[in-house]
Amino acid sequence: MDPFLSFEVTVPGSSANLGSGFDSIGMAVNRFLHLRFSPAEEWTVTAEDESFREVMQKGDNLILEVMKEVFQAVDQQLPPFRLEVESEIPLMRGLGSSAAAIVGGLMAANHLLGDPFSVQELFRRAVHREGHPDNVGPSLFGGVVVASWDGEKVHAVPAPLPPFSVIAVIPELPLATSRSRKVLPAQLRFDEAVLGSSRANLLTAALFSGDWDAFGIGLRDRFHQPFRSALVPGLNRVLQESVLHGALGAALSGAGPTMAVFTFDPKSVRQFVEKVFQEEGIPVQVLTLSPQAEGAVIRLTEGMRS
Numbered sequence: 001m002d003p004f005l006s007f008e009v010t011v012p013g014s015s016a017n018l019g020s021g022f023d024s025i026g027m028a029v030n031r032f033l034h035l036r037f038s039p040a041e042e043w044t045v046t047a048e049d050e051s052f053r054e055v056m057q058k059g060d061n062l063i064l065e066v067m068k069e070v071f072q073a074v075d076q077q078l079p080p081f082r083l084e085v086e087s088e089i090p091l092m093r094g095l096g097s098s099a100a101a102i103v104g105g106l107m108a109a110n111h112l113l114g115d116p117f118s119v120q121e122l123f124r125r126a127v128h129r130e131g132h133p134d135n136v137g138p139s140l141f142g143g144v145v146v147a148s149w150d151g152e153k154v155h156a157v158p159a160p161l162p163p164f165s166v167i168a169v170i171p172e173l174p175l176a177t178s179r180s181r182k183v184l185p186a187q188l189r190f191d192e193a194v195l196g197s198s199r200a201n202l203l204t205a206a207l208f209s210g211d212w213d214a215f216g217i218g219l220r221d222r223f224h225q226p227f228r229s230a231l232v233p234g235l236n237r238v239l240q241e242s243v244l245h246g247a248l249g250a251a252l253s254g255a256g257p258t259m260a261v262f263t264f265d266p267k268s269v270r271q272f273v274e275k276v277f278q279e280e281g282i283p284v285q286v287l288t289l290s291p292q293a294e295g296a297v298i299r300l301t302e303g304m305r306s
C-alpha cells in the first residue's frame with residue numbers, strides 16, 4: 001500500500017483579532033485538531049466528540065468540502081478514505097475550529113496530490129474560504145501572524161512568539177461567527193476609526209518590540225468588542241478588571257464567546273476569572289494556553305497505528 005495514503009494532519013487552533021487587530025492579527029495556541037487518514041473502499045468520517053459527530057451528521061463537513069474543492073481545481077476526483085477527527089478545539093467558541101478544519105483539509109488534499117500548491121497558495125485558498133486571514137494564518141504557519149486581505153490578495157508578516165500565557169475563558173454556550181458578525185455596524189465614526197487604528201498600530205508595534213505595557217493598551221479595541229459585548233455576558237468585566245489581577249490585558253477571542261486574558265501571572269488571573277464567572281452564575285471552562293510556534297504539520301502513519 002502507498003505509504004503516502006496513511007497520514008495524520010495536526011493543526012493548531014488560534015485566537016484571532018487580539019482586540020484591535022480585527023480581521024488582521026491572530027495567534028496560534030496549543031490546542032489541536034488531528035485528522036487521521038487511511039485508505040478505504042468508501043468514505044467514512046468518525047469523531048469521538050459528540051459535537052463534531054453532530055456537525056458531520058448534518059452533512060456539514062467543512063474538511064471534506066475543502067478537500068473536494070482542491071481536487072476539483074486540478075480536475076481530479078477525491079478518492080475514498082477513512083477519516084478520524086479528534087479535536088481539542090471546541091466548535092463555535094472563538095478558538096478557530098473552522099479555520100483549523102479548512103487548513104487541515106487543504107493540507108491533506110495537497111499532500112494526496114503530491115504537493116502541487118505552495119504554502120502561500122494554500123494560505124490564499126484558506127483565506128478565501130474563511131473570509132479573513134487572522135485564524136487561518138496562525139493555524140497554517142504557527143505563531144503570531146499580522147495580515148491584510150483585500151478580497152483578492154493576502155499579505156502576511158510573522159511576528160515574534162510572545163512569552164506570556166493565555167487564560168482562555170470558554171463559555172458553555174456556542175456563538176457562531178456568522179451571528180457575532182451580524183451585530184457589527186456598517187460604518188464607524190471617523191474619530192472612533194482613528195482611535196481603533198491607533199490601538200491596532202500600537203498592538204503591532206508592541207508585538208514586534210515586546211513592549212507588554214503598550215500591548216495592554218493596544219488590545220483596547222474599538223472595531224468589534226463594543227458591539228459584541230451584549231452577546232458575551234461577563235466580557236466587559238474581564239476587559240476592565242483583569243489588569244487589576246495580574247493581566248496585561250484581555251480580548252474577545254475571535255468572534256467569541258471565549259475571552260482571552262494575556263498574563264505573566266496565570267495563577268492570579270485564573271483565580272480572578274473563576275471568581276467573576278462564579279459571581280455572574282455563568283458556566284465556563286478555564287484553560288491555561290500558550291502561544292504555539294509550529295503550524296500545521298503532516299506525518300506519515302502507516303505501520304505506526306493498528
Ligand SMILES: Nc1ncnc2c1ncn2[C@@H]1O[C@H](COP(=O)(O)OP(=O)(O)OP(=O)(O)O)[C@@H](O)[C@H]1O
Pocket residue numbers: 014016033052055060061062063085087090091092093094095096097098099101135175176177178253254255256
Ligand atoms: N473539524 C470540523 N469538521 C467539520 N466542520 C467543522 C470542523 N470545525 C469547524 N467546522 C465548521 O465550522 C463551524 C464553526 O465555525 P465558526 O466560525 O462559527 O466558529 P469557530 O471557527 O470555532 O470560531 P472563530 O472563527 O470565532 O474562532 C461549525 O459549525 C462547522 O460547520
Ligand SMILES: N[C@@H](CCO)C(=O)O
Pocket residue numbers: 016017022023024132134135177181224254255
Ligand atoms: N476576525 C474574525 C474571527 C472569527 O472568525 C471575527 O472576529 O469575526
